[in-house]
Amino acid sequence: MNVKEAIYAWYQKNGRHDLPWRQTNDAYKIYLSEIMLQQTQVKTVLERFYFPFLERFPTLQSVAEAPLDDVLKMWEGLGYYTRARNLHHTAITCKGVLPKRPEELGGLKGIGKSTAHAICAFAYHQALPILDANVKRVLCRYFALSVKDEKVLWEKAWKFLAVKHPYEHNQAMMDIGAFVCTSKNPNCLECPLSFTCKGKNTPENYPLAIKKAKVPTKKRFALVIKKEGKLGLIQRKERLLHGLWGFVQVDEKPKNAHSLGKVTHTYSHFKLELEMIYDESLHVKVDGYFTEEEIESLALSTVDKKIIQTLFSSK
Ligand code: SF4
Numbered sequence: 001m002n003v004k005e006a007i008y009a010w011y012q013k014n015g016r017h018d019l020p021w022r023q024t025n026d027a028y029k030i031y032l033s034e035i036m037l038q039q040t041q042v043k044t045v046l047e048r049f050y051f052p053f054l055e056r057f058p059t060l061q062s063v064a065e066a067p068l069d070d071v072l073k074m075w076e077g078l079g080y081y082t083r084a085r086n087l088h089h090t091a092i093t094c095k096g097v098l099p100k101r102p103e104e105l106g107g108l109k110g111i112g113k114s115t116a117h118a119i120c121a122f123a124y125h126q127a128l129p130i131l132d133a134n135v136k137r138v139l140c141r142y143f144a145l146s147v148k149d150e151k152v153l154w155e156k157a158w159k160f161l162a163v164k165h166p167y168e169h170n171q172a173m174m175d176i177g178a179f180v181c182t183s184k185n186p187n188c189l190e191c192p193l194s195f196t197c198k199g200k201n202t203p204e205n206y207p208l209a210i211k212k213a214k215v216p217t218k219k220r221f222a223l224v225i226k227k228e229g230k231l232g233l234i235q236r237k238e239r240l241l242h243g244l245w246g247f248v249q250v251d252e253k254p255k256n257a258h259s260l261g262k263v264t265h266t267y268s269h270f271k272l273e274l275e276m277i278y279d280e281s282l283h284v285k286v287d288g289y290f291t292e293e294e295i296e297s298l299a300l301s302t303v304d305k306k307i308i309q310t311l312f313s314s315k
Pocket residue numbers: 138141142180181182186187188189191192193194195197198199200203
């Protein structure tokens with residue numbers, strides 16, 4: 001049995017066949033799972049986001065017809081909101097029907113080459129390799145590559161692909177990366193690639209780890225603005241949180257403001273420490289005033305949700 005056959009056999013026996021996006025050939029549902037899973041664990045996507053999103057938006061056409069606010073609301077808590085904005089943009093651009101060619105898919109906002117290949121391989125069984133973070137690690141170890149070079153990895157992925165059954169091959173590679181060839185303590189004894197794997201004696205060397213810089217902490221202040229029992233919020237314009245509602249943030253603490261507590265949130269590049277402050281003499285322009293009930297229906301970023309929870313739980 002060669003390595004491709006071994007991977008196929010391993011998948012038949014050990015693959016996660018029950019994942020809902022593996023039980024459909026609906027390109028939209030596969031696309032949605034790929035986008036949600038880009039920065040979020042399978043467990044979280046499965047338990048909290050995938051099914052409610054599909055219930056609200058059963059087709060890509062329904063995403064295209066909805067206002068962005070509604071899409072963001074269903075994405076609330078999942079983070080990395082650019083994914084939701086790109087999904088909405090893509091739904092409108094392709095009028096609710098995804099193209100079937102990987103080159104066309106890859107030209108849509110938020111769909112990279114690997115995601116385009118995943119959609120085509122999983123929905124239409126096209127013979128295309130995928131290259132997500134787990135697969136990259138497996139290939140680096142299998143071919144003993146100490147540097148994660150995209151071009152080299154794509155070449156290896158193409159050569160390694162089992163063209164007879166690309167669906168199973170790609171799903172298997174993802175599962176092997178997730179459960180067998182894990183970043184720490186890979187289980188080479190249970191791995192279908194082990195017989196010919198060049199990196200199995202020193203898997204930690206492939207690829208060589210790049211030391212991550214410690215994320216800096218930013219300290220800012222969130223203005224709690226009140227009017228007639230309602231809270232004043234703005235709709236964010238900055239790139240990462242665009243379209244989400246939240247509290248006005250400032251770098252300097254206004255002189256007479258008093259503290260209502262702190263919340264923290266860790267983003268990919270920094271940790272935000274946000275002190276909630278209140279000063280009734282402050283006059284700050286906001287985009288709207290909302291009751292607690294009205295805020296429930298708005299899409300808020302996680303840190304703004306934390307503020308709301310802190311404010312209302314201390315009432
Ligand atoms: S044999 Fe070990 S290092 Fe090689 S791919 Fe399998 S788990 Fe990873």
